[in-house]
Amino acid sequence: MIKQIASVKYLNFWIVFHILLGVATTVTPWALIGWYYLVFVFSIPLLLNKSKYNGSVSYLLVYLVSFEVFSRMVKATPFISYEQSKYMTFFLTSFGLLHGANRMGKEGLLMVVLLFPALFYDFSGMVSVPYIIFDVLGPINLGLCIWFFSNQRFTPSGFLALIRLMVFPIISALFFTFIKTPDFDSIEFDLGANFETTGGFGSNQVSVLFGLGIFLMFIFIIFKWRFSGNFWIDSFFLLGFAFQGLLSFSRGGVIGGAIGILGLLFVLKRNSGKIKDLANIPKVGRYLVPAILILMVTFVVVNNITGGLLMLRYSGETAGTMAGAKERSLDTFTSYRAGIALEDLEIFMENPILGTGAASSRYLREEHFGTAPHIELSRLFAEHGMFGIAYFVVVAMVFFGLFRKKANIKVKSVLLAFAMVAVYTTFHAATRTYITPLLFGLAMITVTTPRRRKLADSSDGPIKTLPTKK
Template sequence: MFIFFNSLKQQNKSFFWFIVHVLLGASATISAFPMIIFFYVALGYSFINLFTINAAERPRLIAEIIIYFASFEALGRLAESDPFIPYELGKYILLFLCPLGILLSRNQTAKGMIGLVILILSIPAVMFDESNQVSFNDIKFNLLGLLNIGVAIWFFSTLNLKLKTLISWSKPLVYPIISVLIFTIIRTPNLDEVEFTLGANFATAGGFGSNQVSTILGLGVFVIAVAILLNYRISGYKWLDGILLGLFTIQGLLTFSRGGMIGGFIAIFVVMFYLTKLSVKERMALRIPNFKKFILPVGILLFIVMMAANLITGGMLLLRYMGETQGTLTGSAEKNLNKITTNRSDIFMEDVDLFLDHSMLGVGVGASTYMRDEYKGYAPHVELSRLIAEHGLLGLIIFSLFIVVYFLNKGYAPESISKGILIALFLLGFLATFHSATRTYITPLLMGISCVNIGTMAKRKKTNRKKGNAKGNSIAVNRFKLQTADTEENLPA
């Protein structure tokens, strides 16, 4: 039987699926219905696949369904397809499918139990409201993201994957984001007509929230850049992937929302750092070229793109990334942390004050918006401050558990390339909480994916007990060879 996700990941069909998603993004600028029809046909067929494949493969397929269809959230928002494709589609998919995956997987890990603890600790703050103004929508808006993080960590930590499978997930993750890129490019007016100021730009973000679009495009930059470094074709052609990287970068920069793009660049540098730790034998086993030869051309490409974007904006882009505002340029306002962070630092400090006044259990989910002084009515933008203000000490514990998950991911990854990818995914999702809270599916999804186990935990523990570092590296190379010999997909084209 035809398996949708096997086709989606096959290298010889990369260009076909690339074109399909380009057309989805283009058609969505005219009508949302082609995208809606495709979404439900593909989703329905994927569930048919779920009941026809081997039971042992079902948890992995559920993960791929989550990754791919949650990624349609951004395109759905841009195309205004709600309620056919719900505004918070990614959160609903994660919340309903992760528990199903947990039931089917029946594999419990220490990281999974951390996800369960996060879920339990998030509940008390739902039961009271110090502001007496919180609505059901407030609770849903602020709590679903946190619940998603818990269930995503729990479910994805049950999966034991080959490194090749993890890398192949870049396609279902980025294809819908390519549709977003095409949508924003088409919807962007003639750049000569766009007035660039020192604030977020909605015109270059497809008419939607530039912060969220920047976060999505930043993820696209990361996925395409890492695919190039690993000699993996997203579109089927290396030159086309290079063009995609340039388009993602320039469109993301032109949104003038900095957090998503900065996060994407940081994640790329993390992967590059860990790639430098690969031995020659490991690179040969993975058929990964010496990535150092890509540094200069990729660096030149990004420099040219950034300079072109700065020229297009009349020099405003560079000033924006330097934290300048109209007020700081004219001298009517002082350049400080609050100006640089677009009021986020002051909102953060007001949330800290709420925490100090309600340290035990916080003010209740959604109540911080109504209880600040100067920034009353502003939705939280930093998940850390929202957690401590609305959940009190339990929120502080939850945030601490995020850090624990990071170190567990770092400690259990079997070798450099796996460690680099998993850490980068976690950081990209985690950093998004400091400028977008949990507004998008990206934070729970990426933090969840970062918890997968590359190889089985038992094999790693056994290897660590019996072998020294030198022999451990040899075993890692052998594992690489086994992975690349797998016939499911020829990873590097």
């Protein structure tokens, strides 16, 4: 079934289907629950395939974990676990590694190993297993995804199928919020996160989802790769993601989408004109200026709807600073993430070798006691000590190694932008969503572009699974 969903042959049908799925879930979460398990059950034959590697498992992974935030929005728990993407990522990557005899990406294995020591001690004496899963399974999955995807080779059609599979669930979430959002006149906007415009769920995670949607749709538009096959429909989706993302009043995800776009354009811009001509690369300025103008107009429209509060929100104002009770600072601008990070670093300085143990830092802070970590880097330092520093060094080595990767420049720009968004997301949402493990993992793949064939048109061909490169 997953190949049917990924196939360009039925593309318009699946776009409409996911729109209707989003609409149906406004009535009952069972629409999503039933669909989720239907896809998984009918894809079980892929997991029972005795071949050493079947790339369809990667399509299944990308598609199912992309429903993570949407399933939380429609309140599908416990039928779809709140942490389903973490469990599914762990299960499918582990399965793929066991059956794929992966000989590459061992940096990911090292990352997983570095996280294990902190699982066996707790300096706070208050940690429970659910919090360990919540905090540690994300970075474990990051290592597994780097290890799992490093050995995979996709045709251009398969590469574009992976991106589409990420977009489909975001479209469902978009139409869910379209319907769930009340009349703007009835919404009391303030300088905090807005749950009324995100279907009643956490605006930070919904913003991350829509920010990713902005970035992914921009990819299809700038390279003229086929999504719906219609420029105006694709543009509608992009504007819809931007509009609802801004209405969430959560800045991190929208900024993440902008970072993805700027990162992609940066990689394209830094290549010589000769390489650009050979790769049929569009002129960056031709797309950057209109993109900025469109996003600015969208921002102005949403700002007017909110009575000017959106501009104040993005400038770092809060209810406290506006009332004069607090001064605007880096801590208030980052919604107190900076303060949490500083306290994490203080905890690290007190326990620099081993750290304090997995998931324990929240109970050792004074000012932000009990608050879940929002910055993965500071959490790694506080809870894992020198092992956390080593983990970060490995991630940095893998990230900068991507700049030396040989690939079609279009593909390389997308893969590097994936990694940039993945890393950025850890600085405002830690690894509590699927975004970081999945995008960083996908940044490791190899896309084999046939000679004399344009990547922009290759999405019309069949999806092929390439053998593992030994």
